[in-house]
Amino acid sequence: MRLLTSVLLAAAALQAQVGRKEPIPPRPPVDAQEIAQGKRLFDGHCAACHGPEGRGAQGPNLAVPDLTRARGAQALFLVIDLGIPGTEMPRGGQLHDSEIWKIAAYVESIGQADPEPLPGDPQAGKRLYAGKGNCAACHWLDGGGGRQGPELSGIGSRRSLAHLRQSLTDPAASVSADYLPVTAVVGGRRIRGIRLNEDPFTIQIRDSSDALLSVRKADLDALDKHKGESSMPPYGSVFSDAELDDLVSYLASLRRSR
Ligand code: HEC
Numbered sequence: 410m411r412l413l414t415s416v417l418l419a420a421a422a423l424q425a426q427v428g429r430k431e432p433i434p435p436r437p438p439v440d441a442q443e444i445a446q447g448k449r450l451f452d453g454h455c456a457a458c459h460g461p462e463g464r465g466a467q468g469p470n471l472a473v474p475d476l477t478r479a480r481g482a483q484a485l486f487l488v489i490d491l492g493i494p495g496t497e498m499p500r501g502g503q504l505h506d507s508e509i510w511k512i513a514a515y516v517e518s519i520g521q522a523d524p525e526p527l528p529g530d531p532q533a534g535k536r537l538y539a540g541k542g543n544c545a546a547c548h549w550l551d552g553g554g555g556r557q558g559p560e561l562s563g564i565g566s567r568r569s570l571a572h573l574r575q576s577l578t579d580p581a582a583s584v585s586a587d588y589l590p591v592t593a594v595v596g597g598r599r600i601r602g603i604r605l606n607e608d609p610f611t612i613q614i615r616d617s618s619d620a621l622l623s624v625r626k627a628d629l630d631a632l633d634k635h636k637g638e639s640s641m642p643p644y645g646s647v648f649s650d651a652e653l654d655d656l657v658s659y660l661a662s663l664r665r666s667r
């Protein structure tokens with residue numbers, strides 16, 4: 410299944426590359442004006458997903474020195490023009506080539522900005538992660554952990570401090586479609602978990618003990634999709650403000666090695 414999905418994604422990516430007929434036009438000089446115009450376009454077209462200053466919201470943090478999906482200016486141009494097929498990153502649509510270069514200049518400029526200062530102590534946060542938070546029950550990190558939630562390796566390169574804090578205090582605020590909580594009832598048995606995949610005839614669920622189940626829809630007694638909910642509990646009342654600062658600092662310190 411996963412293999413099939415990645416083959417399809419690779420095919421889609423290839424198609425997108427042939428999707429641009431004209432060669433990428435030469436890049437205009439990058440100066441303060443180009444960057445300022447790029448910022449205005451970014452605020453209008455991109456900030457809704459990537460957050461103010463590109464520091465991340467439902468889309469990843471772009472204020473990082475190394476964008477894995479857009480290494481180098483030409484690759485960045487193509488990502489903005491064609492989007493990333495199979496993800497929520499849309500095509501540039503009506504953007505003109507010269508506007509794409511302006512946005513690229515702005516995105517590069519925020520990548521060179523200094524990272525935000527950490528609000529707390531990452532070492533204390535690491536202890537809370539392993540101890541009181543029991544976060545590893547659901548999250549994969551450094552080669553171990555659960556699979557109910559997304560892998561957190563390198564999360565500090567992808568997410569802003571504000572997003573990380575909100576993930577802890579209000580997890581339901583932005584749940585990607587990959588983590589839709591579902592309850593299925595099959596033969597009197599209730600299965601609570603995350604929807605991994607679904608087609609007209611079957612649904613695949615990772616249950617709360619991380620087991621993978623594929624259920625024929627014809628066999629379902631009931632299927633509830635908990636849209637707008639997260640299977641991650643809110644931690645705002647579990648931790649003090651200072652502890653939240655420490656935990657956020659620990660997560661922010663988990664950066665992709667370059
Ligand atoms: C509807 C939400 C949405 C909008 C609008 C959007 N993006 Fe994205 N973008 C995403 C998501 C989600 C990803 C992550 C895709 C993935 O790899 O899974 C992404 C990925 C990217 C990446 C690759 C990041 C990396 O780490 O390599 C870049 C660069 C990017 N977007 C730039 C932009 C720019 C510039 C705009 C505006 C022209 C924009 N995006 C508009 C959602 C969006």
Ligand code: HEC
Binds near residue numbers: 581640
């Ligand atoms: C019962 C399982 C569960 C537990 C326990 C749990 N999480 Fe999560 N977490 C999830 C799920 C599912 C998501 C994805 C849906 C969402 O964003 O709410 C998530 C999302 C996140 C995100 C957002 C990731 C992103 O890419 O935006 C962060 C950060 C996070 N969790 C950190 C933690 C930390 C730190 C702890 C411990 C204090 C923790 N989680 C405990 C299940 C869990």
